[in-house]
Amino acid sequence: MGLGEAKRVVTNKKLKGLGEMAFAVGGGPVNWFPGHMAAATRAIRDRLKLADLVVEVRDARIPFSSASHHLQPQLSSKRRVVALNKKDLANPNIMPKWIRYFDSCSTNQDCVAINAHSKTSVNKLLELVEFKLREVISREPTLLVLVVGVPNVGKSALINSIHQIASSRFPVQEKMKRATVGPLPGVTQDIAGYKIAHQPSIYVLDTPGVLVPSIPDIETGLKLALTGSVKDSVVGEERIAQYLLAVLNTRGTPLHWKHLNNRRLEGIRYDSKEKHEYNLKDLRPKRRKLPNDSDVFYVEDLVTEVQCALYLTLLEFTGNVEDESDLEGLIEQQFVALQKAFKIPHKASEARLMVSKKLLTLFRAGKLGPFILDDVPDANTVS
Structure with a gap:
């Protein structure tokens, strides 16, 4: 799925039913x-x-x-x-x-x-x-x-x-x-x-968790993937992160982060003398390792860097987020900015994948803020 398709998913609410999503890397259908x-x-x-x-x-x-x-x-x-x-x-x-x-x-x-x-x-x-x-x-x-x-x-x-x-x-x-x-x-x-x-x-x-046999449209599939109901490896972390950035940008979410009133945006930093080994995977549910004060400050400062990267790139953006090619260019800039925010080596062969995984972890842990991705339907819509 290209970025243009992700963009259309975000802005076009009249998508046709697809029967099954074709998110496999090779383009083939997925057995859901x-x-x-x-x-x-x-x-x-x-x-x-x-x-x-x-x-x-x-x-x-x-x-x-x-x-x-x-x-x-x-x-x-x-x-x-x-x-x-x-x-x-x-x-x-x-x-x-x-x-x-x-x-x-x-x-x-x-x-x-x-x-x-x-x-x-x-x-x-x-x-x-x-x-x-x-x-x-x-x-x-x-x-x-x-x-x-x-x-x-x-x-x-x-x-x-x-x-x-x-x-x-x-x-x-x-x-x-x-x-x-x-x-x-x-x-x-x-x-x-x-x-x-x-x-x-x-x-x-109790009953086993069951995913629908056919996902009605691409947007539903991407939302399920973004929130973890579809394995990342099936859809692809980069595609999911691309969709997340498209959602954030079209909603103008990074621009609202400027108004957050907490220690993260007051320029406070925790300066550790030692190299920090805290793993973002520990933010996932059922983590075994509880964070100490140093870990909390580290995550907060990392979130600040991510928010600043997305805020500045969107603030300096001169195009139109409703334009497919403009949005694609913006997201490419944001991937570069996020690579710097996450301190991923410039020549890392899997830099985009690493950026995607870290960004998704922060989103799923609620570190980028609370979200509801669905719009409230009309009262006569079947629930």
Whole structure:
């Protein structure tokens, strides 16, 4: 995919359905529905028939693009809670609009923004689940709640938090296997259940992460890739970073960074006498190494350099970001500026790839700010 195509993705909202994305390096189609996902889909559909309520986990940064699109016909007939996870990474000014949108779509549907790693946040979700069930069903002895979601929306983290809460509420319940959490999309393959309430008994069932068999358009595919629901190696880190820069530039985001009021933009630097060995990979979820003060200052200063690089290149840009070739030239300049900001050797053969990986890591960790990449649809749009 060339930059021109990424640009059209950002500005053209009337894209035709593509059936499948052709992001492979050689231009061939990608198999988006491997065998374990097909089997998981059949298992989910079987369990949907038995479920009294469904919690559909989505990424708060892409509330629409991260939907389990191929399951929507079955989900629309169920009592449902749309849990917008990773709310700490999403723009808090836009989030209420999304919640109102989902709440207005159906009387059987509610929406809540959560952080799956926060027990307080997860407890509020479970309170809503219990309320919705007890509001409708008061005499059933056992109720089943099914958790569904595409890969890497944080569904496994949510299940693990539910497991901890369930264990504290009912410590004598049968020991269940925790959800398997891995760094790559689609690793959760076990189905387990946890009791969260009594009279009536409410059990939460986990399901494997399933990506839609056909992604409706390139824009959806790029958003899923940018937020980690599609493996970087499939789409290509440089292409994803290119798309990210196109989004930032067309929104004018770097120009707003000038107005941030914190120590990073006040010129404060942490001068370490020793060569810093902190790895940006440690910013990823489930990191084992906790940062010390030196690490925090190092990351903040690095973010400052990145923000300044993108701010200055956009500020000095004399072209039109709506023009395909102009935007392409701007992004090329930004890659050069980012290489300097990241202190990557000028002659490094994989400099662009290294720049892309580091930029994506900062974005996914929320270091470039909170974002929501989807636009709130009209009220009559199917959710």
